[in-house]
Amino acid sequence: MEKILVCLKRVVDYNVKIRIKPDETDVVTEGVKMSINPFDEIALEEALRIKESGQANEVIIVSVGPEDCQQQLRTGLAMGADRAILVEHSENTEPLTVAKLLHQIVQQEQPELILLGKQAIDDDCNQTGQMLAELCSYSQATYASKLSVGSNSLEVTREVDQGLETLEIDLPAIVTVDLRLNDPRYVKLPDIMKAKKKSLDVINPNDLKISMDPFFKVISVTAPPPRESGIKLSDAGELFDALKAKGLVD
Amino acid sequence: MQQEALCIAFESIVGKQNCITDPEIIKTYLEDWRGIHVGFTPIVLLPNSTQSISQIMKICFDNNIGVTPQGGNTSLCGANIPHSTKDRLEIVINSSKMNQILELDTHNQSLIVQSGCILSTIQTIAEDKGLFFPLSMGAEGSCQIGGNISTNAGGVNVLKYGMIREQIMGLEVVLPDGTVFSDLKGLRKDNTGYDLKQLFIGAEGTLGFITSVCLKLFSQPTSYSSALVAVENPFKALELLKKGKAFFGENLTGFELMSSSCIQAVEKYLPSCKIPLSSLYPWQILIEVGNITTDQNNDERMVVFLEKELETAVITDGIVANSIQERKDFWRIRHAIPEAEKYTGSAIYHDISVPISKIPELIEQSIAELEEYIGKSTVFAFGHVGDGNLHFTKGKPASMDKTSFLNETANVHRIVHEVAVQLGGSFSAEHGIGTKLKNELEHFSDPVKLELLRTIKNSIDPKNIMNPNKLIS
Numbered sequence: 001m002e003k004i005l006v007c008l009k010r011v012v013d014y015n016v017k018i019r020i021k022p023d024e025t026d027v028v029t030e031g032v033k034m035s036i037n038p039f040d041e042i043a044l045e046e047a048l049r050i051k052e053s054g055q056a057n058e059v060i061i062v063s064v065g066p067e068d069c070q071q072q073l074r075t076g077l078a079m080g081a082d083r084a085i086l087v088e089h090s091e092n093t094e095p096l097t098v099a100k101l102l103h104q105i106v107q108q109e110q111p112e113l114i115l116l117g118k119q120a121i122d123d124d125c126n127q128t129g130q131m132l133a134e135l136c137s138y139s140q141a142t143y144a145s146k147l148s149v150g151s152n153s154l155e156v157t158r159e160v161d162q163g164l165e166t167l168e169i170d171l172p173a174i175v176t177v178d179l180r181l182n183d184p185r186y187v188k189l190p191d192i193m194k195a196k197k198k199s200l201d202v203i204n205p206n207d208l209k210i211s212m213d214p215f216f217k218v219i220s221v222t223a224p225p226p227r228e229s230g231i232k233l234s235d236a237g238e239l240f241d242a243l244k245a246k247g248l249v250d
Numbered sequence: 251m252q253q254e255a256l257c258i259a260f261e262s263i264v265g266k267q268n269c270i271t272d273p274e275i276i277k278t279y280l281e282d283w284r285g286i287h288v289g290f291t292p293i294v295l296l297p298n299s300t301q302s303i304s305q306i307m308k309i310c311f312d313n314n315i316g317v318t319p320q321g322g323n324t325s326l327c328g329a330n331i332p333h334s335t336k337d338r339l340e341i342v343i344n345s346s347k348m349n350q351i352l353e354l355d356t357h358n359q360s361l362i363v364q365s366g367c368i369l370s371t372i373q374t375i376a377e378d379k380g381l382f383f384p385l386s387m388g389a390e391g392s393c394q395i396g397g398n399i400s401t402n403a404g405g406v407n408v409l410k411y412g413m414i415r416e417q418i419m420g421l422e423v424v425l426p427d428g429t430v431f432s433d434l435k436g437l438r439k440d441n442t443g444y445d446l447k448q449l450f451i452g453a454e455g456t457l458g459f460i461t462s463v464c465l466k467l468f469s470q471p472t473s474y475s476s477a478l479v480a481v482e483n484p485f486k487a488l489e490l491l492k493k494g495k496a497f498f499g500e501n502l503t504g505f506e507l508m509s510s511s512c513i514q515a516v517e518k519y520l521p522s523c524k525i526p527l528s529s530l531y532p533w534q535i536l537i538e539v540g541n542i543t544t545d546q547n548n549d550e551r552m553v554v555f556l557e558k559e560l561e562t563a564v565i566t567d568g569i570v571a572n573s574i575q576e577r578k579d580f581w582r583i584r585h586a587i588p589e590a591e592k593y594t595g596s597a598i599y600h601d602i603s604v605p606i607s608k609i610p611e612l613i614e615q616s617i618a619e620l621e622e623y624i625g626k627s628t629v630f631a632f633g634h635v636g637d638g639n640l641h642f643t644k645g646k647p648a649s650m651d652k653t654s655f656l657n658e659t660a661n662v663h664r665i666v667h668e669v670a671v672q673l674g675g676s677f678s679a680e681h682g683i684g685t686k687l688k689n690e691l692e693h694f695s696d697p698v699k700l701e702l703l704r705t706i707k708n709s710i711d712p713k714n715i716m717n718p719n720k721l722i723s
Contacts, residue, residue, distance in 0.1 A: 013573050013574045013575075014573075014574075014575070015573070015574035015575055015578070016574065017377075031472050031473075031543075032473075033473045033573075033574055035572060035573040035574075036572070036573075038573075038575075071549075071550075075572050183524075186526040186527075186569045186572075186576065187569065187570070187572055188567060188568065188569055189477075189479075189553070189556055189557065189560055189565075189567065189568035189569065189570065190560065190567070192553055192557075192570070193557055193560075
């Protein structure tokens with residue numbers, strides 16, 4: 001195939017201990033380590049492997065977000081993507097808006113395959129890939145843990161509750177990827193240097209004629225209640241009584 | 251007092267379940283981490299208060315019983331291992347149940363804890379309040395703060411924060427006769443006579459039993475920029491260190507050198523560790539900067555610094571951590587080296603320091619002299635080169651059998667220590683003396699120093715109750 005498009009989201013690094021802003025409007029992101037959404041990084045790694053195996057010619061990465069997203073796109077370029085596109089928008093974005101913006105990019109670039117993470121670890125929406133598939137009228141497969149590219153189709157193994165499900169879908173297609181698909185590479189210093197010469201286009205969402213007005217209003221963001229400490233019981237009888245007292249067994 | 255009567259007395263202090271006499275259970279208290287130092291005791295006590303320890307010490311003092319203080323049992327020189335004999339009973343007082351957090355003062359940036367608190371627990375408590383306790387090392391998940399203090403532990407953050415000695419504001423110690431010396435004030439300034447707490451730091455339990463400590467906390471770095479780089483030789487490592495200090499100033503917090511043999515051992519024996527840079531590079535360095543600003547360009551600065559060093563061939567390759575996970579991956583390799591070493595077979599270990607400029611000579615000369623003495627074999631060299639500290643391990647030559655190799659331990663030690671001392675260094679950088687290096691202390695130390703050490707020991711512990719025959723006799 002000619003092109004693979006990979007969508008990357010900039011998120012709070014998953015090892016950071018999340019703190020809530022005092023006014024409960026959002027989580028604190030000021031001064032916090034940001035990284036590529038780990039599932040998106042896996043999507044990019046897969047795209048690069050497909051390209052390196054000679055089954056694709058170009059890997060394009062795209063992100064929607066503030067100017068600082070350029071850092072994550074530069075990382076993606078250093079990993080091996082050929083060029084990058086940033087749709088710059090400084091406010092929070094919602095999945096449907098992002099899907100609409102990405103749809104515009106898809107129409108411009110006409111990739112045969114679009115890869116992205118099954119969800120972003122910040123809002124855990126798990127919507128963008130599915131919405132984009134609908135907007136583009138592409139085949140879709142979600143939660144991919146294995147991918148093989150055929151001449152005009154894809155074989156995708158999905159992680160579902162009952163086990164593994166294998167699908168064959170036609171190209172062009174959108175695949176959202178799961179954790180076990182691959183282990184992303186480390187970025188080497190010489191590749192970071194080379195990546196500086198690669199093109200990174202910045203687009204204004206207005207030029208794509210998509211409204212950025214939110215559909216949702218966030219009322220409050222609060223921390224989950226702290227977990228209560230456990231109790232020690234001496235035998236199974238006591239456990240039974242304790243469960244019964246809580247109405248968990250009859 | 252007969253042993254039985256003693257046990258009854260101890261049980262009345264700590265409770266029956268905390269007075270261990272079952273030889274099967276006691277076994278776990280008799281062997282050090284590498285399994286090199288093995289000892290014996292019929293009694294292990296697990297008290298949970300200063301008062302209990304004071305009462306125990308009083309009994310031991312009155313009955314002339316030796317006491318081995320023990321923490322997480324991760325020591326490497328044998329100071330934590332009891333050696334009870336027919337002639338003299340020696341018991342273990344283990345601090346595992348002395349694990350209370352006593353006071354956290356966020357304004358004073360101080361934390362008072364009992365001595366059996368595990369290092370990683372202390373790190374987490376500080377972190378939860380946005381503060382930082384810098385002591386960090388491979389054993390942090392099991393070593394206890396009392397042991398850290400008794401060995402004046404170093405670890406991976408000495409470059410910026412110093413050894414644990416510099417992070418201690420106060421101590422509470424039970425003296426050999428059961429008296430409690432309490433100085434837990436969280437003061438950064440206190441010029442009221444001899445700074446007595448310093449005596450117990452690094453004393454390896456030979457002067458008293460540390461029961462509580464007031465630790466100094468620091469502001470937490472907002473993030474870290476970490477990189478793993480490859481260099482041709484230790485000279486290039488020194489050049490990189492010098493330039494790194496100039497570029498990052500005091501924010502350079504980590505500079506760990508690792509020989510290819512170390513990386514290869516981790517790769518082979520601990521396959522769950524990811525190896526980001528090829529283990530064929532002769533030397534790798536983990537370099538880390540603790541950022542104090544929230545500027546998102548911190549990682550970019552690391553890239554800018556390393557790019558220049560790559561262009562001028564100081565380094566030959568490198569990876570900058572893109573996520574906190576990648577930083578963890580890097581440190582995992584560094585911390586896994588001692589474990590990987592264990593799997594490679596018999597080895598003789600050294601923990602030496604020299605002025606930083608002498609590190610390349612230290613490595614070169616030690617390797618050459620040992621090769622001449624005992625033959626060629628794998629050498630594991632790694633450590634906190636930013637502090638002039640090197641862990642240097644000589645593997646067994648293939649032609650030798652295990653026993654005859656290990657019989658050479660003292661001679662091998664002497665050769666390496668001689669090299670270090672000749673270069674203006676020390677034969678024990680951060681692991682201490684214990685029983686392992688007592689002879690070396692006698693051999694290399696100025697007689698005036700030895701006399702002073704003995705004077706102090708005799709005046710505080712005239713009956714030689716505390717950790718007898720460790721460090722000095």
